[in-house]
Amino acid sequence: MAHDSKRKLQMVTIVYWVLLLYIVAALAWWAFSLLHQNNIIHDLRRAALDASRPDYPSQLQAIEQSQKRGVYKFLGEGSAFFLLILLGALFVYRSVRRQFRLQQQQQNFVMAVTHELKTPIAVARLNLETLQKYHLEEEKKQKLVQMTLQETLRLDTLINNILISSQLEGNAYRFSKEELDLSDLVKDVVKNFGARYTSRELRTFIQEDVDTRGDAMLLKLLLSNLLENANKYSPRDKPITLSLTTSGNLISLEVADEGAGIPDEEKKAVFEKFYRIGNEETRKTQGTGLGLYICRKIVKDHGGEIVVKDNQPTGSKFIVQLNAQL
Numbered sequence: 001m002a003h004d005s006k007r008k009l010q011m012v013t014i015v016y017w018v019l020l021l022y023i024v025a026a027l028a029w030w031a032f033s034l035l036h037q038n039n040i041i042h043d044l045r046r047a048a049l050d051a052s053r054p055d056y057p058s059q060l061q062a063i064e065q066s067q068k069r070g071v072y073k074f075l076g077e078g079s080a081f082f083l084l085i086l087l088g089a090l091f092v093y094r095s096v097r098r099q100f101r102l103q104q105q106q107q108n109f110v111m112a113v114t115h116e117l118k119t120p121i122a123v124a125r126l127n128l129e130t131l132q133k134y135h136l137e138e139e140k141k142q143k144l145v146q147m148t149l150q151e152t153l154r155l156d157t158l159i160n161n162i163l164i165s166s167q168l169e170g171n172a173y174r175f176s177k178e179e180l181d182l183s184d185l186v187k188d189v190v191k192n193f194g195a196r197y198t199s200r201e202l203r204t205f206i207q208e209d210v211d212t213r214g215d216a217m218l219l220k221l222l223l224s225n226l227l228e229n230a231n232k233y234s235p236r237d238k239p240i241t242l243s244l245t246t247s248g249n250l251i252s253l254e255v256a257d258e259g260a261g262i263p264d265e266e267k268k269a270v271f272e273k274f275y276r277i278g279n280e281e282t283r284k285t286q287g288t289g290l291g292l293y294i295c296r297k298i299v300k301d302h303g304g305e306i307v308v309k310d311n312q313p314t315g316s317k318f319i320v321q322l323n324a325q326l
Contacts, residue, residue, distance in 0.1 A: 009100045016096070020089050027085065031078040035071065042067035117158070120151035127151075150196055157224065161290045164221060165273070168297045175215055175301055182210040182219070182251065182322075186244050189223045197231060201239035210246055212324055214302050222298045223253070225291040226318050230257035234315065251324045256317040267308050271296040295320075 045063050049056060127144045130136070136144070167173035183206055190204055230240045234257035241256040262270060273293040295318075299306040304322040311317040 009097070012096060012100075016093060020085075023085060024082070027078065027081060031074060034074045038067060038070040038074065042070075117155070120155040120158075123151045124148045124155075153196060157228065160221065161225070161294055164218075165290050165294055165297075168294070168301070175218070177213045177215065180212055180214055180216055180219070182212050182253075183208050183244060185216060185219055186223060186242070186253070189220050189227070190242065193224070193227050193231075199236065200231060202227075203239050203241045205243040205245070207245050210244055210251060210324070212251055212322055214322070215298075218298045218301070222295050222320070223255075225295050226255040226320075229291055229318070230255050230259075230316075233257060233259040235259065238315075246324050249324045251322040253320040253322070254317060256311045256315060258311065258313075258315040261310055261314060262308060262316050270308065271306070 042063060045066075046060065049059055049063070053059075127148045131141060131144055164173065186206055190202065190206075194200075194202060227240065227242070234240060238258040241254075243252075243254045245252050271292050273290065296306055299320055299322070302322055304320060306318065306320045309317050309319065
């Protein structure tokens with residue numbers, strides 16, 4: 001599927017450039033023809049003058065000026081048309097490429113969502129069938145129940161991301177700004193994350209009494225998505241680091257992992273809707289390409305900024321900066 005889309009894009013690009021070159025060549029030919037015709041008319045009018053007439057110099061000057069005006073006219077109009085063609089061609093080229101890229105991202109999204117929906121349902125169903133068919137020890141029962149809860153929470157997160165993404169994009173979500181203790185909010189999210197991923201080491205530094213104004217649900221979703229992203233792309237034996245600090249009126253929330261990191265040329269692209277690094281057919285990590293897009297939208301709606309930088313010695317560090325003023 002990805003190969004077919006790439007081949008179509010290449011074909012469209014070739015046809016586009018051929019047509020553009022044809023249009024430019026046609027414009028150049030017409031410009032040359034008009035200038036040549038203007039010179040012929042100039043020569044004929046000049047040859048028709050009678051040099052013995054007393055007004056010969058003034059008539060000759062008028063013919064020369066007319067010839068120059070014709071040159072300026074054709075060159076000016078030709079340049080204007082050429083500029084308009086280039087601007088229109090650039091706009092069409094960028095629009096077509098953006099449309100193909102969006103189509104590819106949407107195809108990747110459908111593939112990812114299909115997988116993301118089927119996997120937790122299949123795991124939860126298998127666990128429930130096992131509990132129903134076999135008499136297991138209490139410890140094994142609790143383990144299966146815990147796994148089932150994790151999969152249902154994963155499914156719930158996926159559905160929330162899709163719904164919130166649609167509502168935020170269509171301005172259908174009623175954004176609320178209330179006074180919040182961001183420190184307590186972060187602690188709640190960290191607690192829920194630790195309950196879901198008991199084997200993951202999460203190192204935290206949370207400054208107390210960090211207050212701000214914002215939407216509690218969206219800010220929780222923001223941090224949850226950042227932690228989920230770090231959990232997906234970080235080795236299981238490596239810790240995730242979270243910090244919440246303030247400096248003056250600026251709140252800094254950082255989530256760092258020790259995974260493979262993000263190439264510099266893709267650091268901005270990861271916040272685009274449906275965008276995921278790599279190929280959807282070969283990618284092993286879970287995800288739909290909505291999490292970081294939602295994070296950027298939430299941060300922007302709160303008047304803040306989000307960036308991704310390289311973590312040391314390896315990995316990525318997502319930095320969110322919000323206003324601390326109430």
